Amino acid sequence: MEKMYSGGQIATTNSLENYPGFPEPIGGVDFAMNLDAHARNQGVEIINEEVVEMSLTGAVKKVKLQRMNIRHCSNTSNGC
Ligand SMILES: Cc1cc2nc3c(=O)[nH]c(=O)nc-3n(C[C@H](O)[C@H](O)[C@H](O)COP(=O)(O)OP(=O)(O)OC[C@H]3O[C@@H](n4cnc5c(N)ncnc54)[C@H](O)[C@@H]3O)c2cc1C
Numbered sequence: 001m002e003k004m005y006s007g008g009q010i011a012t013t014n015s016l017e018n019y020p021g022f023p024e025p026i027g028g029v030d031f032a033m034n035l036d037a038h039a040r041n042q043g044v045e046i047i048n049e050e051v052v053e054m055s056l057t058g059a060v061k062k063v064k065l066q067r068m069n070i071r072h073c074s075n076t077s078n079g080c
Helices: 008-012 028-041
Strands: 051-055 060-065 069-073
Antiparallel strands (some): 051 060
């Protein structure tokens, strides 16, 4: 879930000069776009929404977004 744009603070810098694996400076927006593409290529679904509430205790994790609710259950054997 991302309320603004992929990359976060790093996307605001013109030049990322100290990051493992990048011996030469790279623009923050380019770096952020690489992060976004990498995540999507690995099957990550990016939802552009603000998280307004979370409940992470118990078997069912609940995340409330502005326009939808997400329920995630990592263990299907307990009936959730
Ligand atoms: C000018 C500048 C230069 C930098 N240069 C370097 C560098 O060279 N090397 C380096 O390693 N680090 C650098 N940093 C630091 C780096 O940007 C941070 O360490 C890094 O961004 C922290 O990542 P983060 O994901 O923890 O937080 P953030 O980058 O703050 O990302 C948080 C993300 O969560 C989103 N979000 C927040 N609340 C919600 C919500 N309720 N619902 C949905 N989304 C939400 C935000 O929109 C944001 O995209 C630099 C930072 C700046 C500002």
